[in-house]
Amino acid sequence: MLIVMKPSATAAEVEAVAEKIRSLGLAPHPIPGAERVAIGITGNKGPLDPALSDGLSGIADTIRVSQPWKLVSREVKAEDTVIDLGDGVRLGGPSIVVMAGPCSVESREQVLETARAVKALGATLLRGGAWKPRTSPYEFQGLAEEGLKLLAEARDATGLKVVTEVMDAETLPLVAEYADLIQIGARNMQNFSLLRKVAATNKPVLLKRGPSATIKEWLMAAEYLLAGGNYQVALCERGIRTFESMTRNTLDLNAVPVLKQLTHLPVVVDPSHGIGLRAHVPAMARAGVAAGADGLIVEVHPRPEKALSDGHQSLTPEEFGRLMAQVRVIAGALGRPV
Amino acid sequence: MLIVMKPSATAAEVEAVAEKIRSLGLAPHPIPGAERVAIGITGNKGPLDPALSDGLSGIADTIRVSQPWKLVSREVKAEDTVIDLGDGVRLGGPSIVVMAGPCSVESREQVLETARAVKALGATLLRGGAWKPRTSPYEFQGLAEEGLKLLAEARDATGLKVVTEVMDAETLPLVAEYADLIQIGARNMQNFSLLRKVAATNKPVLLKRGPSATIKEWLMAAEYLLAGGNYQVALCERGIRTFESMTRNTLDLNAVPVLKQLTHLPVVVDPSHGIGLRAHVPAMARAGVAAGADGLIVEVHPRPEKALSDGHQSLTPEEFGRLMAQVRVIAGALGRPV
Amino acid sequence: MLIVMKPSATAAEVEAVAEKIRSLGLAPHPIPGAERVAIGITGNKGPLDPALSDGLSGIADTIRVSQPWKLVSREVKAEDTVIDLGDGVRLGGPSIVVMAGPCSVESREQVLETARAVKALGATLLRGGAWKPRTSPYEFQGLAEEGLKLLAEARDATGLKVVTEVMDAETLPLVAEYADLIQIGARNMQNFSLLRKVAATNKPVLLKRGPSATIKEWLMAAEYLLAGGNYQVALCERGIRTFESMTRNTLDLNAVPVLKQLTHLPVVVDPSHGIGLRAHVPAMARAGVAAGADGLIVEVHPRPEKALSDGHQSLTPEEFGRLMAQVRVIAGALGRPV
């Protein structure tokens, strides 16, 4: 259930409602809104007694939430969540936010060269993995903290914000220190222990969809973050697993309009992992924006053929420049700046 | 293998090559091109002896075809196939071709009303099923020949071309008589007997992807049509089956750029069956065009809530008008008229 | 809805009920039972008026059918359907029925040699394709009618019954003439035109599951056969399509107990296509019987390495002999003869 407070409600009135909820053994979740506060209620089994609001002032409305996801739902918060990453970079607003960079941080030169190139071409975030979840224990596993430092150096040099993946609770404090946006990888989407700990950092989060996660499971994973008090969450579609073997994954753009209807959270598309074939990344980036995505995350490497991971799906800066031109045209057609 | 004739090659030279191929127990497939003829060779096990062309004149080049699909391949024919449906409707050329209409033909009024509406809004083909493949034997199975006649009447009234599905060999002559573009439905994609018979009609064909067909299987199904002498084939992506249950199917837009690279055949996208949710059809139509599709096929019904089939995914004419406006913007951004 | 007649009901009483049903614009389906007749009713939208049976005699009970499938349902017919193929071969009874033979009929010698071998080892049906649905138009497509004649010759020589696949309506009369059990292949499971025509032959049918068909769709396809008047239908699980590429398909043995609960029709398992790897066919055959299958269909070829199709999944007669020994042990443990 959701209690919507009047725009004129005082902090004391909000707290009185929260206290009443706690007194019933339930959890209140005050939800920030542009004009008024709403309070989600979780912990109940079955419908709540509407009499719960008796004797309380400042309440505008009481809404029953029909879905298993609560705080991520548009029923609970109709207006889009906009994640402010600082310096004017706002994910979930009118502008399409583009994140670009190498799969893995490999060296100082590689990161700085890539960062300068993608910055010049219009990206506003730099992506790059310091720890890499690899199928095989014998493959390159990332530069670890050294990688984070190189990302930070590239941020200082270019003004780009940094998005990078956290692999586990142990390295979360480090990642949270360096990242502007913490990525939870596809394989960790249902790592509920990690979700709870990332929620507690209160840093913006990019939650990738698990390769065989349903949209419902994905929203429930995001719910772990919001229920943990972190509302700055974006969802990233990166391809699902199907029977098709000609593409690395099947980028599921159907998820974009479905999510935009169900949730107020921003939606980002990763065409690089999604289709996994360099030649086709631009087409899927265009399609993602046309489907309504709020952002893109794209792998770019100065010399893809020498990349330690994912070279076959990384664009050169030159190719990325052409992609940006195409994305601008599609976004412009929809009235969205890039 | 593929033998490419010189632009100056005479009909006699082409025939001499074909005769030589036949003399080796193989099948020659002359392939029409804008400037020159090529001859595909099938029936061989393993690579052919390049000496095959010794003593023959008019040959420009001999190309080994590396894929299991031959005649549909861009290796064999680099230039796009354009299907001329008459009256300036050309599928596979620069213009995005839009096909629209009801799932099933239900009545004279329904078809004519829909045809007039979609024509006014920019569609150039009318879609509508006269025989409907239904999961249950107890559901509406279509108006049969009466449905074809109503489609023809709507064509006469509006100038729209007609695309309609053939269910079996028995009714193929009737369908071929009335349709401008014969649709082979998803469930019949690998009905090889039917493919051979449709090839023999020499009418343009719209081959839908089977709900769990790989791209390779789909191209091989198209190969049945081309090997049967019919080169006027378009491929229609209409959603694949995955674990996701929130959408009817998972429209696989990854297939669009992959196909455009592998084959010279036009690619059409069906967002209505693909996502199966009325509210999201426009987003997927936009994304399909942005991904590079040559055409769209969209379900439109004057009163979707009363449709005998697929009402939940059919647009009203008004909604279709809004979709067309959005599609025009995306297509325009890519330099393609609609 | 289902009307169950008393064991003592006369033919006139049954006919009076059927006539009443027809008078309401619905279709009566008399269903043969060991002790009494039941009459399925289809064609209604929504629940029927129980007053339908007023004034009619001989009625024992009136049952509402809750599932979209009707005539195939155990709600409608609780007792197992047993298909009598003649000479004591009964599919769906206590005995496990084993069908074996080559993927394709290739030559007189191959068929006769295989037939004699599998007969000696305990098979009671000979399998073999005369028309082969092949992904590529350039692959071996079968011996056609000549293949059927060779199967018949092998039947005469060994006493084995013959199961073979029908590809289309055109060749159905021929197949129905030669086959004891008509196989509908996986790709034709939802070829509704063909299902209707096969129903009309009134020959026993083996309906294979489509590679991505849900159990519900499969039961609805069988419903087409029963609604067409043919109750001698067995269902054959042959593997579904998943993301796993190490096996040809994923044999879905979960379907066996689910089907045995939902339907009265016999269930057969095809481990050869299911897993597609010769070394593992015996393990899946054992597992299929342990899961409750009523029969097995196994590919056997005297020289698999020379087979024109599916050699990689065909057993030698010697391997088939070892499989039979294992299957007998598992079946024996469950109290079922082979």
Place this chain on the structure above:
Amino acid sequence: MLIVMKPSATAAEVEAVAEKIRSLGLAPHPIPGAERVAIGITGNKGPLDPALSDGLSGIADTIRVSQPWKLVSREVKAEDTVIDLGDGVRLGGPSIVVMAGPCSVESREQVLETARAVKALGATLLRGGAWKPRTSPYEFQGLAEEGLKLLAEARDATGLKVVTEVMDAETLPLVAEYADLIQIGARNMQNFSLLRKVAATNKPVLLKRGPSATIKEWLMAAEYLLAGGNYQVALCERGIRTFESMTRNTLDLNAVPVLKQLTHLPVVVDPSHGIGLRAHVPAMARAGVAAGADGLIVEVHPRPEKALSDGHQSLTPEEFGRLMAQVRVIAGALGRPV
């Protein structure tokens, strides 16, 4: 590459080989065998120089490993790994090991009652979750350490060994203290950080297959454990995600013979999660044993209708007793005790 030492090789000879490998910048992995030691080599890119063994004594053979998985491969270790859990419970040997118990530990009474019941019926391990990975943050999350203590109390009372799931690195020391066999759940199969830490505990591990993991990915996840020095690893098939919605998952028994061929590790089947329907768990348990599984893990609850999780797939003790009788019959037919 794999270096197989002679049965007569001394410890010094083995160490000399390992030292040589380390001197090349590679990692030696001595692999225990019944009669002789083998040393796996990882860390190389591409094939190793056979001259590596020049000047070293005690080497019997040098084997190239063709697969991406090394230490888990039968190429590297032909004989079955048997995990000795103590008191005669050996997983991977001739006996089928049955693990049974509730999904979640809920109370002292529930655990003790279940443990006594399943012990009396032939189980040798008690299963039960103390931390539960739940799709929703609002569902029962387990009793945590209190749950582990109850499992230990049930072990003391019955002599059953305990298998329980570890959720994260934080609680791993606790789980490792109480468990005889540490379960890594399906969602954590590719939690590589956790795999490394579990490897370091050197406790026996039950590694569940991810719901959409390929067999290759699963073997690579196990490789993380073995590469981390822990050879006591069993693999547990628990159902994959497909399009079928009538069952909770699709238990993939094809994986059983495939794994038994590729790896020396024991294979366990979980029919409860696999099919997810109480009525069909026994059929899938029988089929799993018939397919060649070395063990079963089955959910049993004294009052499934009151279970806090997974009640719909839990058996009553009475139903579990009937399952055990059926499993004994199948196992006996294969010459395996239970």
